[in-house]
Amino acid sequence: MLDSAEGYVTEDGRKIGGVVMEMKNITLRFGGVVAIKDISFDIREGEIRAIIGPNGAGKSSMLNVISGFYVPQEGEVWFHGSKRPPMRPYEVAQQGIARTFQNIALFEGMSVLDNVMTGRLGYMKTNIFQQALWKGKAEAEEVENREAVEKIIDFLEIQHIRKTPVSRLPYGLKKRVELARALAAEPRLLLLDEPMAGMNVEEKEDMSRFILDVNDEFGTTIALIEHDMGVVMDLSDRVVVMDYGRKIGDGTPHEVRNNQEVIDAYLGVSHD
Amino acid sequence: MFYREAGDFKTSYTDDSQTFPIKFDRYRYYVVLAVAFGIVPFIINDYWANALLLPFLIYAIAAIGLNILVGYCGQVSLGTGGFMAVGAYACYKLMTAFPDVSMFIHVLLAGGVTAIVGVLFGLPSLRIKGFYLAVATLAAQFFLVWLFNRVPWFYNYSASGQINAPERDVFGIIITGPNAPAWATYLFCLIFLALCAVLARNLTRGTTGRTWMAIRDMDIAAEIIGVNPLKAKLTAFAVSSFFIGIAGALFFAVYLGAVEVGEVFGIQKSFLVLFMIIIGGLGSIFGSFAGAAFLVLLPVVLKVVGADMLGWPTDIVAHLQLVIVGALIIMFLILEPHGLAQLWRVAKEKLRLWPFPH
Numbered sequence: 001m002l003d004s005a006e007g008y009v010t011e012d013g014r015k016i017g018g019v020v021m022e023m024k025n026i027t028l029r030f031g032g033v034v035a036i037k038d039i040s041f042d043i044r045e046g047e048i049r050a051i052i053g054p055n056g057a058g059k060s061s062m063l064n065v066i067s068g069f070y071v072p073q074e075g076e077v078w079f080h081g082s083k084r085p086p087m088r089p090y091e092v093a094q095q096g097i098a099r100t101f102q103n104i105a106l107f108e109g110m111s112v113l114d115n116v117m118t119g120r121l122g123y124m125k126t127n128i129f130q131q132a133l134w135k136g137k138a139e140a141e142e143v144e145n146r147e148a149v150e151k152i153i154d155f156l157e158i159q160h161i162r163k164t165p166v167s168r169l170p171y172g173l174k175k176r177v178e179l180a181r182a183l184a185a186e187p188r189l190l191l192l193d194e195p196m197a198g199m200n201v202e203e204k205e206d207m208s209r210f211i212l213d214v215n216d217e218f219g220t221t222i223a224l225i226e227h228d229m230g231v232v233m234d235l236s237d238r239v240v241v242m243d244y245g246r247k248i249g250d251g252t253p254h255e256v257r258n259n260q261e262v263i264d265a266y267l268g269v270s271h272d
Numbered sequence: 273m274f275y276r277e278a279g280d281f282k283t284s285y286t287d288d289s290q291t292f293p294i295k296f297d298r299y300r301y302y303v304v305l306a307v308a309f310g311i312v313p314f315i316i317n318d319y320w321a322n323a324l325l326l327p328f329l330i331y332a333i334a335a336i337g338l339n340i341l342v343g344y345c346g347q348v349s350l351g352t353g354g355f356m357a358v359g360a361y362a363c364y365k366l367m368t369a370f371p372d373v374s375m376f377i378h379v380l381l382a383g384g385v386t387a388i389v390g391v392l393f394g395l396p397s398l399r400i401k402g403f404y405l406a407v408a409t410l411a412a413q414f415f416l417v418w419l420f421n422r423v424p425w426f427y428n429y430s431a432s433g434q435i436n437a438p439e440r441d442v443f444g445i446i447i448t449g450p451n452a453p454a455w456a457t458y459l460f461c462l463i464f465l466a467l468c469a470v471l472a473r474n475l476t477r478g479t480t481g482r483t484w485m486a487i488r489d490m491d492i493a494a495e496i497i498g499v500n501p502l503k504a505k506l507t508a509f510a511v512s513s514f515f516i517g518i519a520g521a522l523f524f525a526v527y528l529g530a531v532e533v534g535e536v537f538g539i540q541k542s543f544l545v546l547f548m549i550i551i552g553g554l555g556s557i558f559g560s561f562a563g564a565a566f567l568v569l570l571p572v573v574l575k576v577v578g579a580d581m582l583g584w585p586t587d588i589v590a591h592l593q594l595v596i597v598g599a600l601i602i603m604f605l606i607l608e609p610h611g612l613a614q615l616w617r618v619a620k621e622k623l624r625l626w627p628f629p630h
């Protein structure tokens with residue numbers, strides 16, 4: 001087992017730090033259905049952590065627990081060394097956890113720029129009266145945050161659609177805009193819910209490159225859910241495998257791939 | 273051809289986020305302002321002021337207010353008439369209690385009182401959405417009208433149950449009452465409209481506007497990325513009611529002079545302002561102007577064309593107006609939910625390339 005303060009060095013030589021987020025014995029029920037059963041794992045500074053599993057394994061529920069949308073009946077969530085009290089999702093976001101969604105959840109009536117600017121809400125400190133006057137603090141704040149947003153827009157190569165209403169964009173670009181909105185928050189932990197769902201190979205390659213670049217350039221800690229095994233094995237440093245709400249594997253891609261229980265869950269077991 | 277943005281380069285984010293980023297638009301805006309402030313007051317007469325300009329200015333303020341709530345924040349409200357009544361009665365109480373204070377202050381305070389009432393009636397929006405919220409605001413509409421009818425304190429125990437605006441002035445110029453000159457009432461309302469439009473634009477292009485639109489477009493995602501829904505919805509109710517309250521105060525004190533609450537601020541008023549923003553364009557400041565202008569102009573145009581020029585009976589013309597408005601509402605809802613503002617936007621896109629569309 002890894003020590004909580006010490007880090008480790010990945011196969012490609014990146015230095016991974018201490019624990020950012022720790023889930024302790026999380027259990028989540030919806031009425032009689034147990035979506036997550038007694039799961040514990042940690043996410044470390046600077047790593048790319050994947051959560052995989054067959055359909056209905058509870059991966060998205062897990063992400064929703066981390067982002068505060070679901071409150072687990074049992075267990076504790078520790079973030080940066082302190083136990084997180086029950087809080088509303090927007091408070092979790094203000095703590096520095098940003099996410100994207102499995103079904104794109106962009107604000108369709110707004111331009112790409114406005115969508116990404118919304119990601120920087122946590123940095124907006126002026127009150128409504130200053131904003132109504134505009135000149136002065138509100139304008140300065142707008143320009144300052146616009147600069148930060150433009151860097152993200154450059155980084156993800158979406159300059160050309162800056163002023164386009166999101167509703168006019170194709171699927172792949174929407175996914176990228178959603179990533180931009182999450183990145184604009186400069187999160188301490190970035191959650192990606194199936195960032196490559198429904199993409200063709202080329203788009204998947206682009207997205208993989210962006211995820212690696214984000215991790216590399218900004219040092220962002222990333223937790224992602226993905227179904228494409230090739231992508232998961234290539235991108236992630238450590239993998240949690242879930243099945244029927246339980247954790248059945250946890251470790252490096254290599255360890256997980258050779259885990260008998262994981263192979264059974266994916267390929268099925270013969271019952272003769 | 274007419275409409276060019278070529279060569280109009282922005283070198284700073286300040287330039288890029290201004291209200292009229294295109295030079296042509298900016299100059300047109302200055303011209304409109306110059307005409308409205310510098311020329312119209314000198315040529316205005318009582319007929320023009322009372323039939324067209326005052327109702328347009330005041331309804332435009334109300335439409336901007338309602339558009340912030342419905343068009344930008346997505347919270348449907350049918351309580352506009354009731355909130356206008358709050359502004360009118362607050363203004364009346366202030367005018368009679370403090371006769372020496374400037375009308376500017378009274379109207380602003382009336383807006384403030386309405387903002388507080390608006391927030392109170394906006395509280396249910398935290399739990400209910402859409403159709404059910406509309407019904408809750410409908411309850412506000414009927415409750416407020418009932419309240420102003422039944423509690424004599426609000427109309428200073430007058431025998432008729434009406435409120436009458438006493439004569440008040442701003443810097444020595446009479447603004448309210450029968451002796452107010454047309455140009456003064458016009459300018460007074462115009463100043464408020466200009467202020468409200470600029471404030472609304474500043475709010476909607478900045479952080480507050482983005483939180484409103486985020487709640488409108490997808491409230492759950494908005495909360496997960498850090499929008500406080502309580503704050504976003506209640507600020508929308510407060511700002512919206514502030515504008516509607518100002519409109520109500522002006523409607524009573526400057527335009528009508530005497531008000532019987534059930535007649536003037538009934539449910540018809542709520543629908544009228546709602547129709548203005550639907551026809552004008554939801555989520556657009558320009559649309560609020562366009563919708564108000566359209567619905568103020570329509571009856572006048574119909575009367576001039578139908579009754580005066582073609583000689584139709586006046587009752588047919590009056591009913592024709594209802595038919596036309598109804599048909600237009602249905603047409604806009606089906607064909608162009610973003611209203612006149614969107615038609616204008618499309619026209620501009622076409623004009624950019626005209627006469628060589630390829």
